[in-house]
Amino acid sequence: ETGVTQSPTHLIKTRGQQVTLRCSSQSGHNTVSWYQQALGQGPQFIFQYYREEENGRGNFPPRFSGLQFPNYSSELNVNALELDDSALYLCASSLGVLEVGIREQYFGPGTRLTVT
Amino acid sequence: AQSVTQPDIHITVSEGASLELRCNYSYGATPYLFWYVQSPGQGLQLLLKYFSGDTLVQGIKGFEAEFKRSKSSFNLRKPSVHWSDAAEYFCAVVIFSGGYNKLIFGAGTRLAVHP
Numbered sequence: 437e438t439g440v441t442q443s444p445t446h447l448i449k450t451r452g453q454q455v456t457l458r459c460s461s462q463s464g465h466n467t468v469s470w471y472q473q474a475l476g477q478g479p480q481f482i483f484q485y486y487r488e489e490e491n492g493r494g495n496f497p498p499r500f501s502g503l504q505f506p507n508y509s510s511e512l513n514v515n516a517l518e519l520d521d522s523a524l525y526l527c528a529s530s531l532g533v534l535e536v537g538i539r540e541q542y543f544g545p546g547t548r549l550t551v552t
Numbered sequence: 553a554q555s556v557t558q559p560d561i562h563i564t565v566s567e568g569a570s571l572e573l574r575c576n577y578s579y580g581a582t583p584y585l586f587w588y589v590q591s592p593g594q595g596l597q598l599l600l601k602y603f604s605g606d607t608l609v610q611g612i613k614g615f616e617a618e619f620k621r622s623k624s625s626f627n628l629r630k631p632s633v634h635w636s637d638a639a640e641y642f643c644a645v646v647i648f649s650g651g652y653n654k655l656i657f658g659a660g661t662r663l664a665v666h667p
Contacts, residue, residue, distance in 0.1 A: 478644075479642070546595060
């Protein structure tokens, strides 16, 4: 049973503002991946954190940044919000870097971000 | 470039009818393929995966998928759909990128089930 949680559930921000989204990983999982899912689209890989270091990044600008803490929980920060940042943000945890996609990644329910 | 295509954006079937959701991939090597389901307010749940071996894989909730290398396809099937299967379905492939792996998803197929 997945134990990945995300907060908040929903969030409304204004263009230009900054936002922080949080993810609590499945117990024992040291790798967290973040995905952006725009309306009507599949999730797109933003970046991945392993043992508190970013170890992979998709095609997203630097204003998307993250953190992973010693307890493996994670944050996604987005600066200078744009209207196109409106999306569902998903985090997924896995047991190790090379386990991603090999063994199951557990996804959280997501945070719905609306930028007005 | 690696990609996943789901040609059907919306599919409607009657309860009890059979279902097939299409997925085509573009990937140079042997792909690791997945089907996920997403219900409203829920995260992605893994239905099944294909890594190697038997090209017909069984998953949860009565779903199965068949890998066809010659057609670059990995179609999802269910013999008899239940109303609770109404959801969005995503096909995905793992990309191995020098030190980390990531999933590339298709755009999804939204399934509606008529009683």
